[in-house]
Amino acid sequence: MHISKKSCIFADKITNHQSPITNHMTPISKLGEFGLIRHLTQDLTNRQPSTVYAVGDDAAVLNHQGKRTLVTTDLLLEGIHFNLEYVPLRHLGYKAVAVNVSDICAMNATPTQITIGLGISARFSVEDIEEFYAGVRVACEHYNIDLVGGDTCASMNGLSIAITCLGVADDNDIVYRKGAKVGDLICVSGNLGSAYLGLQLLERELQVFRATQHGNLSKAEENNDAIHEKFEGREYLLERQLKPEARIDIVEALRKAGIKPTAMMDVSDGLSSELFHICTQSGVGCDIYEDKLPIDYQAAALAEEMNLNIVTCALNGGEDYELLFTCDIHDYEKLVPIDDIYIIGHITPAEYAPVDVENGSSAAAKEAQQPVNLRLIPRNGNPIPLTAQGWNAFV
């Protein structure tokens, strides 16, 4: 990511919004569906030996002989998951790949291939989609994966992105959410809350920008300088929001150190929400220590400025795409030398709320029941229960 590009984000979008198809822009109808696909995929190179046949037929063909195949799908919809007023299409392409790769990493597996489904509304040009694909290519290169297929079609409204990522692993290397045991250490990579604060910053500046602009380009450019200043010293937060990374490096570091986590997830909805998944599926509780939560100083400073509680941001802000994992206490010595991993707590025996015998038939109720003792231990004071505020998309 080129930091210098960031200050232009808004100016870019002004041009795009006022005239989606300028002199330099090619309407997609000129190429048609097949022409567009050929144009976008003509010089793809395959990196994975397991890629037998990629783009150009009804299905891709893969050779995952002797290994488990892993598969995950994510849908990214304009207006819900991203706002093109401040997300450059190239970054969006990168992020769309990264968040899927992250799911494969969270299984302790190696990502190998992706497919992309793209629904494109009339306001996008061939050049726009090229930008998106440029980001996809950079991500494929960075994560050493192959783009092997997909579907490109028109959409009524906005941009719809569906990405499926495949991966491989030996059966006994795979880490599920359900394996956490009492006494295990709870660890997280990188830091928490930065992506959320990056989003708050972008949203705030967008509101300011909207309020002051009058559709006047030179005015908007002046404005852009002001926004540039607002972003200075916050580049890291923007990067965390606009170009998150899947922590494939952490998976590799753990493997090299001889550590197999007992449970693992990526932090997409927020730490609390992910802890609930691990504890519910493993049938355990947990204690998390406030003073152990890794927080970046830019995030702390912006939270202060925006009157947000930084601990709440770290617990419930989503999209960090860091790895949350538990591992056996005996791995402690091997864990400590690994860079960028933080021990934030430990697994405790589960406690459940009493089952309502009238309404809940035992098996189903138990299955859906969450342990009640997921606790945050503050710096000074009594443990407080964690709540999975996460992201309810449907409210």
Added chain:
Amino acid sequence: MHISKKSCIFADKITNHQSPITNHMTPISKLGEFGLIRHLTQDLTNRQPSTVYAVGDDAAVLNHQGKRTLVTTDLLLEGIHFNLEYVPLRHLGYKAVAVNVSDICAMNATPTQITIGLGISARFSVEDIEEFYAGVRVACEHYNIDLVGGDTCASMNGLSIAITCLGVADDNDIVYRKGAKVGDLICVSGNLGSAYLGLQLLERELQVFRATQHGNLSKAEENNDAIHEKFEGREYLLERQLKPEARIDIVEALRKAGIKPTAMMDVSDGLSSELFHICTQSGVGCDIYEDKLPIDYQAAALAEEMNLNIVTCALNGGEDYELLFTCDIHDYEKLVPIDDIYIIGHITPAEYAPVDVENGSSAAAKEAQQPVNLRLIPRNGNPIPLTAQGWNAFV
């Protein structure tokens, strides 16, 4: 499919449109994302031995040991690929699975697993999504495949469906588009144009319905009886449009007969368009005989009534999801006894238009260049060139 349900299609939709969340409807926010997923997937049963771990973690785990894995993705967007004014959600769920299974069949492979990404706008209730999933389950049962994962989220507008289908095959069983040889027979299963005419019928009756209804329910019910009459004797066309089948039976029949096609595709965009893909990728031409095109009598009758050329419908109407394949002339004897397969022509040597030396550097131009001798041989008269009218989504 219950034919008796069809006449209720419009009446159903009136109720849905006037009050998307009635007394009986549960808002999705009540369950939340994870609640909805649990609700929809709690009693899924796995049918495939290769399904190691399905829904409930970051990725599904599959064991395709010693086989090639195949993967295909399709995006289905409301307003582009389907109109919920006449497509019941249960049928849509079935069709969304079938069209992906069809892509795996078209590679001469066995479909094994699917993932579903669902973007749901606020006008849908839990019951609506249950209906969609009911169709998905029936399809999974029918095609003997497992639903192993997905993503469920909110959308700004309408329903977005992304389905990925995985399959397996031995390496030397896989059939690509690129293998057709001069002299090969060109075959198609079932019949052509019926799905397109089913769509024309639904669209016509929708227009009539819209024109005569005044938001009055009893009036609409009267109307519904009239529509019921219009659909009588056309049930097959509606079924072809609303509940297409992937021709997994044809793949099995060919295997049983010891026939491996030299090239194969499914007919989704239209016969002409698919022939262009096979001929371009195989570097061949073709002759197709008008009097050999398999056409259903309901399709022929409706085309007559609507003043449509039935041959044009058969050549360019999409969504039949029949299999188009080429096979060696020596397989003729084995081919004839198989039910529901029709020989419609044969492969000829390719002829190309002269390359413009000024503009086209040979390799790229040649690669993108299509043979010019794809021909339709009419009942009486001279061969006429086929044109890939197909479906350009971007016009």
